[in-house]
Amino acid sequence: MEQSAHLDTFARDHLPLPEQWPELLLDNPDIAYPARLNCAVELLDRAVEAGHGERCAVWSNREGERHATSYRELQALVNRTARVLTQDMGLVPGNRVLLRGPNTLDMAVMWLAAVKAGLVTVPTMPLLRAKELKQIIDKAQIAAALCDVRLAEEIESCRTPGHEHFCATLKDVRFFHHDAPDSIDVLARAKAPEFDACDTASDDVCLIIFTSGTTGAPKGCMHFHREVLAICDLFSRHLLKPRADDIFCGTPPLAFTYGLGGLLCFPLRVGASTVLIEKLTPDSLLATIERFRATRVFTAPTFYRQMAPLAARHDIGSLRSSVSAGEALPDATRQAWKQASGLEMVDGIGSTEMLHIFVGSAGADVRRNAIGKAVPGYVVQALDDQMQPVPPGMPGKLAVKGPTGCKYLADERQAKAVRNGWNLSGDTVVIDEDGYVFYQGRADDMIISAGYNIAGPEVEGALMQHPAVAECGVVGVPDGERGQIVKAFVILAAGYEPGDALVSQLQAHVKQTIAPYKYPRSIVFTDDLPRTESGKLRRFALREASVSLASSAAA
Structure with missing residues (x-):
């Protein structure tokens, strides 16, 4: 591993033991990154340097009107916010910072600013309650939280002495989307629009995303700066083939790896734009596609199923591709959406542990009832209980290797999730002779x-x-x-x-x-x-x- 830029070494200190790591496939020209990089710099500053400064980076609603934030404006917002984090809050590289907010420009700024400052971001779903937040805060030893003021109640419980969910490590909570004198918004306005990014190593942790914890204590999945770029340069580049004139939109939260990739990292990587709007419904997502002339949409099968009969009410002819992930895509839903939109769905299977989609197909490569093939840069197999490959056409445990992989934060369940260098997703699949993966269900389902x-x-x-x-x-x-x-x-x-x-x-x-x-x-x-x-x-x-x-x- 490279020399870390983290002064607070908690994240690196709590990576799994070397023998518990998955085998990482890094010998690939698509992901030949330098030893030192900061993914926020690569996603944002490089876009400005490439001449995209005046192009729209983020579309949002402001008082009912479309509002465009250019790459140069986004860069200034991120730099001013990074100064608040380091100067006013006194955070140092490696500190874990909890992020709490819906899909808004503010939330995107918080994530980019924290990463640029060398902090370890811990995004959380807006609907989490104090009990669930406490599990995360205690596990990741979080010292500070950046929270949309509209979600203040639950996080305040976590910093109130005597409250049953009080977290002793949580020393500072700052609010955004707020006009109080000590809010991030107000403090940032007084800052200079330049900021020298932290000189992070490519294998410094920048992201810990916790699983939902539906079957026990949530697991913290740790990811490096280089891994954030890898999902852009493999799945997105090879299957979506995005362009600078693309406009991305969708429903997955930025606190969910599916949303962080599809609605922020993928568009920024190519100088495209994204539409960030909270609380979308199937009908309002269709209206958003029409209003912003979106070309790429990310959502779950349930939304596509509900959007299909409504699509004729909207002009969605701008769409170039639609991506489905998060749960199994029924063929009936795929066909209904194809009939309604004229688009062949890009189905995918991914996981928080792997950061994003690692199996999928697009366009002419789609095979009916299959999820797809291994994304370039990844390999997949179906294995039996003895970790031996099963014959084509037989069900087995889905095992995957790639440049991303499972690295739980100080968790004994790492030994179950990674065996013999393979990441075990917990899914049962059939893989045919051509390498197409057919989903059977969760192994425990x-x-x-x-x-x-x-x-x-x-x-x-x-x-x-x-x-x-x-x-x-x-x-x-x-x-x-x-x-x-x-x-x-x-x-x-x-x-x-x-x-x-x-x-x-x-x-x-x-x-x-x-x-x-x-x-x-x-x-x-x-x-x-x-x-x-x-x-x-x-x-x-x-x-x-x-x-x-x-x-x-x-x-």
């Missing part, structure tokens, strides 16, 4: 019923092909006779009414679409499905709901 292995997403995909189904989630629930049975939670499309007749119709449809033994023996109609802030279906919540219902019925 596989349903075993009467000795059969059944992938919930496959059953969901079959159900979604029926016109009565708007959305659905499928899980396995305990059964005394079969071990588990397949249970489906279904949101009905407009014009359909729940009832036994429709249950039988949906069951028959699944039997005719996929192997009959995979059909849902139980179907529950619901008005809503539990999802994470990033749009992923919370299957564990469906399982818990089923257990609760069964317990209540037994009582």
Whole structure:
């Protein structure tokens, strides 16, 4: 490793032991970076140097009107904010700083400024509560937080002595999107618009993103400056082929690696622009595409499914590509969006541990029902329990190597996530002879019923092909006779009414679409499905709901 620029060495000190690291594939001309680099400089300052200074970097809404922030203006905002962090707050390279805010220009400025100052950024989802924030703050030993003032309540609980979620390490909280004298906004206005970036090593940690923690304590995934650039120069460059005249938009939060890449790093890397708007709905996302003439859109399958029937109301002809990730993409959703937009979806599978998408295909390389192939720079295999490759066409554990990889912050679960140099994503897949990856489901979400292995997403995909189904989630629930049975939670499309007749119709449809033994023996109609802030279906919540219902019925 290179000589670190961090004065606070916590992040490097708490990387996994060398023998627990994944094998990093760095011998690639696409990612031949110098030993010392700061990714904020490479994303922003280099764009200004390349002549993009007067081009729009960030589009946003301001008092109902479109507002453009140029690259030169963004650079000045970032530099002034970096001065606040180092001069007024006294932060030094290597300090961890919590970031808390929705998708706004302010949030983008906070991340870029902190990275440029050599700090380790810890972005968090806006909806997290004090209990969840405390887990992160304590684990990462965070000393300072930068928070949108509209989200002040939960973070204030974490710095209030005597409060059950008080965090002793959290010494300073500063607010933005605020006009108080000590707010970041006001302090930054008085600063000079120049700032000398921290001379960070390419393998200095700049980002710790915590997993959702739905199955236990959240895991902190640590990533280097060079890895932020690698996702731009591999997935984005090879599959999206972005241009300086592109306009990116979408829904994933900047606190989610999918959003940080797709809505900030990818566009900045090529001198393009991004649209940052909070609280989008399927209809307002379509309106945003039309209003800003967006060319690239990133969102989850659920949004595409809901946008497809609404697309005809909007002019979305500016779109060049649409990217889906975050959860399995049903073929019915892919086809509905293709019919509505004329675009072949770029589907992808990635993870917080790998930073972004590592399997995907675009355009003519798309194969129906497959996610795609390994992104250039990555290799993937399907392995058995003994870490041996399974034959093509057989299900196995998805294993991946590339220039990014799993490096948990002081976490014993590292040994399970990385074996023999391979990153194990926790997914079950089939890889065919041509290298196409077919998603089967999360390894811990596989349903075993009467000795059969059944992938919930496959059953969901079959159900979604029926016109009565708007959305659905499928899980396995305990059964005394079969071990588990397949249970489906279904949101009905407009014009359909729940009832036994429709249950039988949906069951028959699944039997005719996929192997009959995979059909849902139980179907529950619901008005809503539990999802994470990033749009992923919370299957564990469906399982818990089923257990609760069964317990209540037994009582």
